[in-house]
Amino acid sequence: MNSSATSIDVAAAEDHLMRFLSVEGVTGQEAAIAAAVSDALQKAGVPASAIRFDEVNKRIPVPTETGNLIVDLPGTRPGPRLLFSTHLDTVPLCAGAKPRREGDRIVSDGTTALGGDNRTGCAILVVLAETLLKHNLPHPPITLLFTVREESGLHGARELDPADLGGAVMCINVDGQDPNDLIVGAVGQENWDVEIRGKASHAGVAPERGISATLVGAVALAEAKREGWFGKVVKPDGRGTSNVGIFGGKDGKAAGDATNVVTDYVSIKGEARSPTSAFATAIAKGFENAFQKARNEVKDHEGEMAVMSFTHIPSYPPFNLDEGSPVVQRATRAMTMLGLKPNYLFSNGGLDANWLDKHGVPTVTIGAGQAEIHTIKEYVNLPEFATGCRLALLLATIED
Structure with a gap:
């Protein structure tokens, strides 16, 4: 196993997650959660100059508070640029969520959904940047993408200008539950x-x-x-x-x-x-x-x-990656190194990955512990969340 896979501060990761779950940000109203993520990134050592917003909100046909949040991390070793993505918004049922820990889960108070979809992804991308910087881990150039209005039509990813991705050659999208599952295509x-x-x-x-x-x-x-x-x-x-x-x-x-x-x-x-x-x-x-x-x-x-x-x-648009494609091979190698058993899935639901692939960046989607999404029974499985953090870090640091 790559040594970087053991460098995750699980307690700090869970703190990030709890913080983000408590910030309201239903689809189209992502300004507050975007500010919270930006603040967490700066506290982790990401310079403000590396954090920017695009202008997709001016192109999205329905009211949207802010553009996509994009973060550029320079590489500490040569290699093609990697993209890690997730979405900022939650479904409206998450409005007013009050997260609390219950054993190895985070749950809501039962009157709203929780928002693990996709605050788990927001937390993992912040943990990824934080860990890379804290431990000075070698990695190629990395772009982090936090999209808006995924839940109401994949608008942030659809309206994205591919030039804003810095020439990334592949993407890991964080938006699922079981870290053993690897979504390689979707309708x-x-x-x-x-x-x-x-x-x-x-x-x-x-x-x-x-x-x-x-x-x-x-x-x-x-x-x-x-x-x-x-x-x-x-x-x-x-x-x-x-x-x-x-x-x-x-x-x-x-x-x-x-x-x-x-x-x-x-x-x-x-x-x-x-x-x-x-x-x-x-x-x-x-x-x-x-x-x-x-x-x-x-x-x-x-x-x-x-x-x-x-x-x-x-x-x-639909997409379907071959298991021999570089991003699927990279994900498979990282999952195997963590002792996971890759389960290749074709999703019947749309993901930001559909549009990222259309924009020319082959994208796989990994799980991070979100469960019973879009219901008042929603919860985050914390052991799966921790595994998702380790998987993302390994995907960022393994040698090509």
Whole structure:
């Protein structure tokens, strides 16, 4: 085992984690946690001149307090630049979290989620910088990236300017639980959105004069289910998943105003995921065809149909690294040196790694003890967190 793997101050690492868990920073509101991370890095010896923010918040299409936090650590030995990444934000359910230790876990008070996703990653990257500097460990040039708005669409990683990464050749993303798990690929996602404009009429006096947008939507979703496009999707030319997430009216309100009025407007939003972009698009088009068929079936007494607009756009691209790729080999070697048994995974959820890979930096994702994420039962497994710290340090210091 590399001697640097034993240099982690576990108590200090846990202190960093507890501190970060207590700082609120739900998605889009990362300024406070970014300041806490920046302060911790400076106290660890990182000069303020090495810490900067980019301007992705000016490009993200929804309000975002700050840009991505980027830290440049000069190498103490030659070698290609490494990138370590994590995200600053938590899901809204973490607002007001009150972390407390319970045995070998950190838990919340049971009224909120905890925020281990991804305060564990924030703590590990700070511990990594702190340990490298404290022990003067040899390492190549390293960039640390703390992204914003991961939880609400991977926006920080998506809008990132790759030039800000300093030419990093590979990335280790910290965003998971079991340190034995190594995520080497993930599905891509396509979002679809349909607006249906029907025609209102009195539902008791003259229902035949109306065009029910609600009915068009319901028939369309039933048709999509019949054709095998809903839920788990398996076709001869691909596989994936889909979901209908929102069925409502204007401005987030209910579809319709009263039971005695034929509903004249419905907005429906959904997603399609697949290991290939082409099949994610095929799923979205399957829904589009279903909505078109439903539109043709629902008419008023004069044969008039609803007006419908259906759009679909990529949300993030899929990726899948070969086990022989340099970053997977580096991670495998480090995990084996720590006595871990690499379990190569392909994720059905999107990660910052999807966009980092798209930006030209092959990325694997490692675990750091976060468990039951996005629920009030969330906790951090502290032994797994400590192992994640050791793994990150070893990944930064092993010889190429």
